[in-house]
Amino acid sequence: MTDLAIHHDSRRTDGKPRNQDRSPAPEWLHQANIALAALDAEGRMAWARDQLPGALVLSSSFGIQAAVMLHLANRVCPRIPVILIDTGYLFPETYRFIDTLVARLDLDLRVYRADLSPAWLEARHGRLWEQGVDGIERYNRMMKVEPMGRALRELGVGAWFAGLRREQSRSRRELPFIQVKDGRYKVFPILDWTNRDIHRYLKRHDLPYHPLWEQGYVSVGDWHSSAPLTPGMLEEETRFFGLKRECGLHE
Amino acid sequence: MNFQQPDNPGGDRDRRQTRKAANTLNPSRLNSLTSPLDDRQLAQLQAVLADLSPLQLAWVSGYLAASSGLTVAANQAPGTERVQEPGPTLTILYGSQTGNARAVAESLAGLARGRGIEPRLSSMADYRSRDLARERLLLVVVSTQGEGEPPESARELHAFLHGKRAPRLDGLHYGVLGLGDSSYEYFCQTAKDFAGRLEALGGKPLLDPQYCDVDFQKAATAWSQSALEQSAEFLGQREAQIIQLPGTRPAPATVPKPRTDAPLAAVLLENRPLTTADAVGEARHLALAIEPSALKYTPGDALGVWFHNDPALVDRVLAATGLDGDQAVTLDDQATELRAALSSRLELTQLHPTVVKGWASLTGSKELAALCEDAARLREYAAGRQFIDLIAEYPGRPEAADLAGALLPLRPRLYSIASSQTETPDEVHLTVALLSYQAGGEERLGGASGFLIRRLAEDDQIRVHLAENPTFRLPADSDAPVIMVAAGTGVAPFRAFLQQRAAQGDRGRNWLIFGNRHFRRDFLYQLDWQAHRKAGLLSRANVAFSRDQADKRYVQHRLLEQGRDLYAWLQEGAYLYCCGSNAMGRAVHEALLALIARAAGVDPEGAEERIETLRREGRYLRDLY
Amino acid sequence: MNTQPSTLSPVETIKARSHFLRGTLAESLTDELTGALAPGDEQLSKFHGFYQQDDRDVRADRLARRLEPAYSFMLRARLPGGVCTPAQWLAIDRVGRELTQGSVRLTTRQTFQYHGVLRGHLRGVIQGLHQVLLDSIGGCGDVNRNVMCGPNPDQSALHGEVYAWARRLSEHLLPRTRAYHELWLDGERVAGGEESEPLYGPTYLPRKFKTAIAVPPHNDVDVYANDLGLIAIADPADPDRLLGFNCLAGGGMGATHGDRSTFPRLADDLGFVLPEQVLAVAEAVLTTQRDHGERGDRSHARLKYTIERLGLDVFRAEVERRSGIEFTPPCPVQFTDHGDRYGWTRGHDGRWSLTLFIENGRLHDLPGRPLLSGLRAIAEVHQGDFRITPNQNLMIAAVPARQKKRIESLAREYGLLADGHSPLRLGALACVALPTCPLAMAEAERYLPDLLTRLETLAANHGLASQEIVIRMTGCPNGCARPYLAEIGLVGKGPRTYNLLLGGDGCGTRLNKLYRDNIAEAEILATLDGLFARYAAEREARERFGDFVVRAGIVRRVANAARDFHD
Secondary structure (H helix, E strand, O other): OOOHHHHOOOOOOOOOOOOOOOOOOHHHHHHHHHHHHOOOHHHHHHHHHHHOOOEEEEEOOOOOOHHHHHHHHHHHOOOOEEEEEOOOOEOHHHHHHHHHHHHHHOOEEEEEOOOOOHHHHHHHHOOHHHOHHHHHHHHHHHHHHHHHHHHHHHOOEEEEEOOOOHHHOHHHOOOOOEEEEOOEEEEOOOOOOOHHHHHHHHHHOOOOOOHHHHHOOOOOOEHHHEOOOOOOOOHHHHEHHHOOOOOOOOO | OOOOOOOOOOOOOOOOEOOOOHHHOOHHHOOOOOOOOOHHHHHHHHHHHOOOOHHHHHHHHHHHHHHHHHHOHHHOOOOOOOOOOOOOOEEEEEEOOOOHHHHHHHHHHHHHHHOOOOOEEEEHHHOOHHHHHHOOEEEEEEEOOOOOOOOHHHHHHHHHHHOOOOOOOOOOEEEEEEEOOOOOOOOOHHHHHHHHHHHHOOOEEOOOOEEEOOOOHHHHHHHHHHHHHHHHHHOOOOOOOOOOOOOOOOOOOOOOOOOOOOOEEEEEEEEEEOOOOOOOOEEEEEEEEOOOOOOOOOOOOEEEEEOOOOHHHHHHHHHHHOOOOOOEEEEOOEEEEHHHHHHHOEOOOOOOHHHHHHHHHHHOOHHHHHHHHOHHHHHHHHHOOOHHHHHHHOOOOOOHHHHHHHOOEOOOEEEEEOOOOOOOOOEEEEEEEEOEEEEOOEEEEOHHHHHHHHHOOOOOEEEEEEEOOOOOOOOOOOOOOEEEEEEHHHHHHHHHHHHHHHHHOOOOOEEEEEEEOOHHHHOOOHHHHHHHHHOOOEEEEEEEEOOOOOOOOOHHHHHHHOHHHHHHHHHOOOEEEEEEOHHHHHHHHHHHHHHHHHHHOOOHHHHHHHHHHHHHOOOEEEEEO | OOOOOOOOOHHHHHHHOOOOOOOOHHHHOOOOOOOOOOOOHHHHHHHOOEEEEEOHHHHHHHHHOOOOOOEEEEEEOEOHHHEEOHHHHHHHHHHHHHHOOOOEEEOOOOOEEEEEEOHHHHHHHHHHHHOOOOEOOOOOOOOEOOOEEOOOOOOOOHHHHHHHHHHHHHHHOOOOOOHHHHHHHOOOOOOOOOOOOOOOOOOOOOOOEOEEEEEOOEOOOOHHHOOEEEEEEEEOOEEEEEEEEEEEEOOEOOOOOOOOOOOOEOOEEEEEEOHHHHHHHHHHHHHHHHHHOOOOOHHHOOHHHHHHHHOHHHHHHHHHHHHOOOOEOOOOOOOOEOOOOOEEEEOOOOOEEEEEOOHHHEEOEEOOEEHHHHHHHHHHHOOOEEEEOOOOOEEEEEEOHHHHHHHHHHHHHOOOOOOOOOHHHHOOEEOOOOOOOOOOOOOOOOOHHHHHHHHHHHHHHOOOOOOOOOEEEEOOOOOOOOHHHOOEEEEEEEOOEEEEEEOOOOOOOOOOEEEEEEEOHHHHHHHHHHHHHHHHHHOOOOOOHHHHHHHOOOOOOOOOHHHHOOO
């Protein structure tokens, strides 16, 4: 078992572009998805660990069910770097939840932030998240996408795990287990998990939900754009006022 | 070099013909057709002879005869018709490789003249074999080469006597004096061959043959006296009155010391190894500075090196015998200190059977005496040891004079010259193999090679003399092809040959066939040969390294492989030279016989004849040791 | 579109006039005055697999003795993938003992070579190999060299398939001239008909051409160091099935000291091809280099400079045009290491393989450790095969379980087991260098074992005794032991001095970078002592030394070799 994060950080970040703008051979991607479909979550992670180039990381928003991916990933890839994009607008509960999990799971947390602090952002642009889809997108680009891009570059990431699940939204229903984005592989080990699977896993491993889960939140992002799930709402409508489901990082 | 006849060269084959002189010289019969003289010389001679009294004429005849060896030869045209004489004459034939036999024969002739017998003196090389049938009185002086071989100059006559065409010799009276070295198994074999064949063909011995060992002077003198007494009797003469005239030199009473030209000084310039440290045996290239006006050499010649024994060895001999080095001893009527005598006058490194015998009687050792009874064992004993080993094993406390008397005189050693004087006018190059072997649990070095290689420092001065080798010369014809076959340090003269041919711009092709043990370790002068080849001088080269493969390969094997081409070269007039040990010479000879038989489609005798023809034409030349 | 220089290198002329690699070799062999080949022929001999060398230790001494240099030949066989049978091994061993220095060298390109072959023994060696269907064609010279292929049979059934492609590639890229057979085997010149080299043409390639196939996750072949690299891509859905290959081009180690226009370089991705397309692509890469490679200056003649000159896109397009195959994007690959795993491993088919550590690839009979004899004893009972690894080690492969004990006890008896070696030593590589390599500027193989002993002490002093650090040493900058991929590279600069390079990543996918120029042992040890101390104190969990020196800024990361290697 080698430390992939440190050990294999060269191929995709150094050197001349090696087809970074290209997808891999379609045949391979097709076969890979067939292969991944047949594996369980840990198997998918191990496969990614063994087959994919560059540093392997996990991005986490430390949302409601984040403990699942953090726990899974650290079992298969101990001390896998965990990227957190801190917008500065996370719930205080989230920050405390992060501290708890870092200590409990011995996480290698790598926190990335935008150049602008929240106060400066608001002073310059006002409350972007209240300015419709364009505003939300602008907000996401500045506060989430840019820092994430920087994290991926700096860590020499070749592949990253994300905890997206098909059940979470319509836009995720057609997701493959592995896809290529900007020359990096994104792997979704628990793509086919249901909320029930999540619940069972957390219970089996005695892992906590995000504290806000108790208050009815099913998706926790920035405090200004998340709301508890109330009867009649689809799960995805709990974020971004129903205007957007995706936080911007997985679009 | 290791001659069974350890003498010094003097040019046996300088086409010298001793002619019957004054007692047959009738001025009235002189003409330019029957004499070697031209008309002008004849006129001068006749003018001188015209007013001589008979006594004066007799003296002049003796004088001319005695000096003829030195003066007549050069102008003697070959094939000159001999003046036929009635009545028996004494013929003295010598076969000499390096000069001792010739010196003995010349001395014998001088003694004869002193008795009033005018002998006919000739090298066997110049003697027509078929004349043998007409001889009535013949004295033969012949040396023997290493393994019982006749010297080069004696080969043809030796072969003739052993061949089918040998005539009956019923009317012949003969005597044979052999020179040899009892440390070889086939001691004086050639002399024994001559004696045996002459008798077998019907000849009658005048006296018993005498086979002399390395210390031959005394025995040779005694035999000479007695042979001449018998000869005189045979010739029906009384013991001659010696006509001693004022101003003449007396005939020598004894056989002279071996001839060594007066030594010259040389200075060591360079002592360079030619073999690698892991080679079997060490060979070195020595460059000596000489005075070119005093030493003029020709490729093929050898250099005599006057060496000193190792001072440490001298000390050990002194210690072992309990003698004082400052003691005086007399050598050749000269008083000298024992230490000096042991250092530069007496042989310590070549243990000779006669020395063992002498030591046996000095010490009275019964064991040693028993050893001396068995010639083969004695030879074997002496071959692997030096004097120090003998006296360590059989200690004795002789008197200084006895020690000096028991030891043989130290003789200079001969080394073929490896350079051409046209290339290096004031240098002589030698190729010296270090003789080294184990005895008594210690390393023993050869006397001269140890001296030259181990003890001599650069800029040290040594004494040398030129030992001419007129039987081993490059062809006079610069276009003639040359084939050179050599093993080990035998390649030395060929380095000189190629330098000479290069300097002269000779256009003849050159072919070197060289053998040694390991290509990597002892390919002597490899870079020189490569340079000659690159320059176009060496047109062909073959090598045989005996230990580079499981089955030993030697030059003779290469010769056989190259038989067709080699024969073609010979047909085109090539000269074939062979230099190396006697054993190698024999093997090469056998290979030549085989390849000629095969290439020419003749039987072995036919091949032998062809080789003899080559030899007669001076195109098969050997320098073996 | 090709810009040939006005002056061709002399070697080009020799090739052009050689009549398909014959030259005057036949005549050279009969020159008895020398153990060397005629000038020119010694260039052609490389194509036949052997290299003229001389013992440089004794050169001056021999010259003084009027002896030519101690010429001998290094003969390198062709052994695709490093695989040979026990019967072949016995022949390799016999030839080595009888006709060479008595040793067999395993090379960094998975073949074996003999040193100290005398000219007169060349035929015997080649014929001895021929008897067991081995040859030395293209062992050296400006042609495709021995094709490498990850030797780990325990990988999967995939390995067998990949090895078959390595063999096919080797055969496909073989010169077609009959010169080798004429000169060394039957000696018969085929009558009539002009020969031709459909692939190479009469002047062959501008320079050597190296091909390797890696089977991830092991990069033991150092695939990025090859002119043509192929990475086997397993079907993600069926790991035993070969999906195709990622093709790489333009890797190479060689550089020239002091010439900043030369540099080691990692190969670029060309793209993915299906197995059945790989021969056509290999041929297209090779012929593009044949037609566009530099033929004036041999130090800029490798494919890497051609690609730098043409640009990768132009080069890729040309390869696509010539092969008629369009690359699809490369598949992801992940390498974990470029060393060997020692000891027993169990294969997918239940058979076992034993990897033996062979220091510097030298197999000879040492006192108490008769390695060659031991392998001979094993070959006499072994039923699987032998595989030479790219790290100069030897694998006794495909051993049935019931024979395992027997093989192991033989290996132990003859001192072939690598017990007790440090990870530093087990991961180290050195080239042959002095005294025989004509290019060497400093010692390598004869010296590295001693230096490693000192480095082991250093590492232990800093609590790093069990840390794996890839150390590679070469006697010159040409890079036979692939020093530019090592975590610690030592490249000979002069007698007893080396350039110290740092920062390889332990799996052969990142070049290292010059840290100290021209330093001798004392300074090497002092420098590494300091770095080891820092590494021990500051390293992150499981961080390798090569990664640490890059992260800590001790050396800069080499991203673009042409641009970064020398800065």
